[in-house]
Amino acid sequence: MRFIAEDAIPRLLEHLAGGGRTVWAPRVVRDSVNTVLFAPWSAGEPVETGAYTHLSAKAALLPPTERLFGFGYLQAAGEERIELEPEEPEESPVLFGARVCDARALAALDALFFPASGGFNDPGYAGRRSGLTVITLACTTCDSACFCSSFGKGPAETDGSDLILYPVANGFLAEPVTDAGSELVRLDLFQDSRLEKPELAVTARVETAGLREKFIDLFSDIDLWRQVSEKCLSCGFCAYACPACHCFNIFDEMSGDREGERCRSWDSCMFYSYTLETSGHNPRPEIAHRYRNRIGHKFSYFPANRGEILCTGCGRCIRGCPAGVDIREVIRTVQER
Amino acid sequence: MSMNDLIPAIKKVLEEVDVVLGWTRSPAAGVAVPARFHTPDEADGAIFDSTCIHNLAVHLPRLKNSKVGIVAKGCDARSIVQLIVEGEVSRDRIRVIGVPCPGVIDVKRAWRCYGFGKKIEDAGGRVHMEGRSVPREEILLHKCHQCRDQEPVIVDLAAGDVTSMTPPPPPDKSGIRERFAAMSITERREFWREQFSRCIRCYACREACPLCFCRDVCSMQTREPHWTGGQVNAIESEMAQQVRISHMAGRCTGCEECERACPVGIPLMLLLEEQNKIIEELFAYRAGASLEDKPPLLTYDINRDGGWR
Ligand code: SF4
Ligand code: SF4
């Protein structure tokens, strides 16, 4: 296998950024208490390869706000016209330091937004996705929120990655998954190595088999949904941290009254406003209705419609929930009914 | 206090109310998580320890149709009082179980520094986390260092001996308060631009705040009024937050829940502490300090104060 030394990582990132591509990497946020987030990297900046990020890597593909197009009202020959200004497609980024739980969530996002995987053609997403390079850090340790072993091959999953880096003493063993990955390990930043791949982490597990049907059976049991969501405060954190959640809201913002931009921003089904209708009626008035949707969409509707579970067991929603909600406990309670 | 005092207190209060808000131990994380107790059996799972960081008063306005008991630290009691003073919660439908608080541990900081889910043991003036140990005062929540509220201002039933502790001196572990205080106005502008550039507008700050009651119709999110754009960027996110913060003037009790809830670590308390200080200086008012005080910004009288000009 090939090996790359820890201190060669900045040079690898420089190489990747060479063609003008944006390289996203985990970084410790300045002036914060160890908040680690994916962010565009520039030469000279440190990269964090040991810690988990508090939000997933999805912002590299689905930015929190994306400008869809600009528009303006024009007067021409006594008539008013609307002029559209389309967005230039962005170049595909590089995602360095994703974890298996970030990389495998791409399958779910692709199933919706990427025509090559049977999804709709979402120009923004598809543009960034088509030439995306994903370099994943394999997990040799995990914490008590991780539960990716519940899905597929768990920490050994290679889906969604181009290259996997296994941490060993002073560096990483590099295992290519795709042609793009094979090309990278041919760089002379990498050397041959006889080291053995390290043992991977073994995480907590939850049983999701049968959940798809079980959820439908229990849909009307509102007391159950009230019980499992009683701690929840109905914020947007869990959806925004999740590598697989992808809902958005579309809106126009004007600058003056002649021109503006149409944007989309992340949205969360845990917000009251998410299903609020213009009439004032809200089909999901209670937190329980909204939390039920969170579970249903992840483990029942999306698997039924698009063949993918919308959870990779990354544990981010558990680590960061201000109210201490643990989605695994919810799944267990539902499964035990 | 031991659970020998708390559990019977909850059971007693359950005779009068529909539900008691308290804490239980999270099986996965080992620390306290909020829980609702409806029956004496459920109440057997109640705990109180120095990981009970959450301010449970946030649930009171959401439980408008029930009689509710609530386990409250001194600082939580201030939020309850402020909710009553503002008419958000009616005194007769709540029962407050006061607990003596030794100061709570900044669990988020502890886990971000030492690893998520590390077992936390608070013993002998030190906090132990699986092999590591730090002096207690280095890992307490910031508010605990200045605590003037160990004794809850509103108590129906005290679980144990609710007495004062001497707050340890206020250290500033991250140094951020000192650095912020020393910044010029221009540097502060830069500082906040950078901080809010990572806000994702998840509104966890708002939802965790017991006093932020607009919630579902909050101007951070609505199109009517359309005070902030929907774009997630440093300018709009800061504008949204500044509206929230100015609406907290004279209402914020400094409970630190907004900052604790923020996933990207924006030091919101720098703004709120500054504002709370100004309110106290100008109006000699501390939100939630007494059931009799009138909130200065809620006492405007259109007839007496001259009306809108
Ligand atoms: S589960 Fe937690 S993170 Fe998710 S909406 Fe509820 S309080 Fe927010
Ligand atoms: S639902 Fe939670 S654990 Fe599952 S992928 Fe999303 S953030 Fe991770």
Ligand code: SF4
């Ligand atoms: S909790 Fe933090 S990230 Fe979320 S909206 Fe508030 S300030 Fe922004």
Ligand code: SF4
């Ligand atoms: S604004 Fe923050 S500190 Fe003030 S009461 Fe609300 S949550 Fe507590």
